[in-house]
Structures are given as C-alpha cells and as structure tokens.
Amino acid sequence: MKKYLIIVFAFAFVYSCQNQSEKDKILAKVGSFTITEKYLNDKIQEVSQGSNGFLNTKSGKKQFLDMLINEKLVKILSENSGVKNSKEYKEQVDMMSKEMENKLNEFKEYLLTKMWLEDLKKKELNISEKDIEDYHAKYSKVVTIEHIITDNYEAAEKIMKKIKSGTTISKILEENKNNPGITGGKLPPIFPGEFLPEMEDML
Numbered sequence: 353m354k355k356y357l358i359i360v361f362a363f364a365f366v367y368s369c370q371n372q373s374e375k376d377k378i379l380a381k382v383g384s385f386t387i388t389e390k391y392l393n394d395k396i397q398e399v400s401q402g403s404n405g406f407l408n409t410k411s412g413k414k415q416f417l418d419m420l421i422n423e424k425l426v427k428i429l430s431e432n433s434g435v436k437n438s439k440e441y442k443e444q445v446d447m448m449s450k451e452m453e454n455k456l457n458e459f460k461e462y463l464l465t466k467m468w469l470e471d472l473k474k475k476e477l478n479i480s481e482k483d484i485e486d487y488h489a490k491y492s493k494v495v496t497i498e499h500i501i502t503d504n505y506e507a508a509e510k511i512m513k514k515i516k517s518g519t520t521i522s523k524i525l526e527e528n529k530n531n532p533g534i535t536g537g538k539l540p541p542i543f544p545g546e547f548l549p550e551m552e553d554m555l
C-alpha cells in the first residue's frame with residue numbers, strides 16, 4: 353500500500369494598499385486574520401513598553417511582522433489538527449474552566465462584601481474619613497498577644513519562671529503539645545476596644 357505524504361502549505365500574502373491611511377494599511381493576511389499597520393505597532397508597543405529599540409526600526413518591524421505571521425500560521429494549523437478533539441486537551445480545558453470559575457466566584461464574594469461595607473459606612477454608620485483618621489491617630493498601636501492557659505496554679509508558676517528565664521511561649525507550648533492541661537498560642541492582632549477590658553488594662 354502506498355503511503356502519501358500530504359504537505360499543506362499556508363501562504364501569507366503581504367501587500368499594502370496605497371489608498372488606505374498609514375494606520376489602516378494592511379501588511380499581511382493569514383487565513384481570515386488581517387494584520388494592519390496599527391495592529392503591528394500596538395503589538396510592538398506591548399512588548400517594548402514604549403522604548404525606542406530595535407523593534408521600532410524598519411528591520412525590527414519586518415522581523416516582528418514575520419514572527420506574528422508565523423504565530424498565526426501555527427494557530428491555524430493547530431486548530432485544524434486532531435489535538436482539539438483529544439481527551440487530554442478537553443480534560444485540561446475543563447480543569448482550567450473550573451479553576452477560573454472558582455476564582456471568579458471568590459472575587460464576586462470579595463467584591464460584594466467590600467462594596468456592601470463601603471455602602472454601610474456611608475449610609476448607615478455615618479462614619480467620615482476624618483473619623484477613621486482620628487481613630488487611627490488615637491489608637492495607633494496594634495497589640496499581638498501570646499497566651500498560655502493551664503489547669504492548675506503550680507503549672508502556671510513553673511511556666512512563668514521559664515518565661516522570665518527567657519523561654520518563649522511558643523517553645524513552652526511545643527514542649528507541652530501532648531499535655532491537654534496546657535494550651536494557648538498567638539491571638540490575631542487587636543485594636544483597643546476589641547478585647548476583654550481586664551486584658552486591655554494589663555496591656
């Protein structure tokens with residue numbers, strides 16, 4: 353049985369139109385996609401970030417145009433291949449779609465909460481920006497607390513001696529991680545008015 357090798361050549365026809373403006377001048381047509389002078393310049397601007405380098409020269413633009421044409425040719429060939437219908441391709445696209453959907457839902461929740469709090473502050477709480485600035489000026493310090501809770505006084509005294517001798521609370525908790533009578537840890541940072549009055553007075 354004879355085997356036939358079919359080679360498909362994709363041609364990009366490069367031409368210009370004298371009657372068109374420089375901005376809309378067609379430089380190349382790859383399949384159904386048209387590369388204009390404006391499209392080329394916009395792409396160069398993206399990659400060069402406004403610098404007047406090699407890509408802004410005549411030779412640089414020619415090379416960059418060739419690269420864009422090759423990219424479009426590869427895109428056309430890949431779309432016409434069997435990869436798009438493969439199981440692996442569909443699975444990866446489906447996985448990415450789910451990830452993007454989860455990220456979008458998380459963003460929606462964040463944005464909804466943020467905008468609701470801002471709206472609440474303006475309409476119901478009646479708090480001005482100056483009120484917020486005054487509060488932070490008055491309570492500029494944020495306190496972080498590490499604590500240990502024990503079930504008997506003797507254990508508490510031993511723990512206090514260790515702390516006074518330089519042992520850290522995290523070290524003590526690590527040493528007693530299997531002791532149900534000793535618990536504790538680091539609390540989230542707090543502002544004045546957010547904790548027990550007795551604790552705030554002590555702090």
